[in-house]
Amino acid sequence: RKEVEQDPGPFNVPEGATVAFNCTYSNSASQSFFWYRQDCRKEPKLLMSVYSSGNEDGRFTAQLNRASQYISLLIRDSKLSDSATYLCVVNRESNFGNEKLTFGTGTRLTIIP
Amino acid sequence: DVKVTQSSRYLVKRTGEKVFLECVQDMDHENMFWYRQDPGLGLRLIYFSYDVKMKEKGDIPEGYSVSREKKERFSLILESASTNQTSMYLCASRPDRVSYNEQFFGPGTRLTVL
Numbered sequence: 057r058k059e060v061e062q063d064p065g066p067f068n069v070p071e072g073a074t075v076a077f078n079c080t081y082s083n084s085a086s087q088s089f090f091w092y093r094q095d096c097r098k099e100p101k102l103l104m105s106v107y108s109s110g111n112e113d114g115r116f117t118a119q120l121n122r123a124s125q126y127i128s129l130l131i132r133d134s135k136l137s138d139s140a141t142y143l144c145v146v147n148r149e150s151n152f153g154n155e156k157l158t159f160g161t162g163t164r165l166t167i168i169p
Numbered sequence: 170d171v172k173v174t175q176s177s178r179y180l181v182k183r184t185g186e187k188v189f190l191e192c193v194q195d196m197d198h199e200n201m202f203w204y205r206q207d208p209g210l211g212l213r214l215i216y217f218s219y220d221v222k223m224k225e226k227g228d229i230p231e232g233y234s235v236s237r238e239k240k241e242r243f244s245l246i247l248e249s250a251s252t253n254q255t256s257m258y259l260c261a262s263r264p265d266r267v268s269y270n271e272q273f274f275g276p277g278t279r280l281t282v283l
Binding site: 098 | 219
């Protein structure tokens with residue numbers, strides 16, 4: 057089983073719609089969770105961290121379900137500029153106590169005018 | 170703004186060549202990382218460094234080595250390039266060893282090995 061699994065998509069969604077992605081992770085000891093966004097031919101950039109209680113940033117809502125080991129991202133009122141690949145990211149600890157991140161392969165989203 | 174720069178955007182090398190990829194960050198970050206990104210496989214960690222001259226293997230270190238002589242600079246070395254090392258290479262930095270701090274990525278180097 058992959059450490060972090062995402063539906064690769066593509067999700068083709070009309071402008072203004074609501075879209076949600078899920079991601080599952082296998083390491084129950086993981087403590088930090090993130091969504092990164094990667095535009096075509098660009099580097100990944102942090103979209104938002106995911107907190108236990110769930111968190112919202114404008115049109116974006118992230119939630120964590122520890123019992124089922126999944127995180128989700130909800131985008132409301134989608135804009136053309138939301139077209140990108142969304143990477144689910146989970147932390148893990150190395151042998152020497154340094155924290156590393158495991159990246160999912162990403163979910164590709166295209167917003168259609 | 171944090172800035173992570175990489176020495177080349179595109180690089181073409183021949184099989185067997187020694188290849189150096191350079192990464193520089195300007196925010197005095199302790200941790201630096203090298204990833205490669207391939208379609209369907211996502212970002213995979215090659216090596217990372219948590220301090221000057223300190224390094225730790227990632228998930229796919231075979232065929233690679235790294236060097237960190239100064240805090241701001243982290244180099245990835247392909248000792249003898251092979252065609253299966255054709256990939257997008259991304260460098261990242263983070264303030265310290267704690268993962269809830271954001272990782273900042275460079276623009277990437279697309280390496281083609283012929």
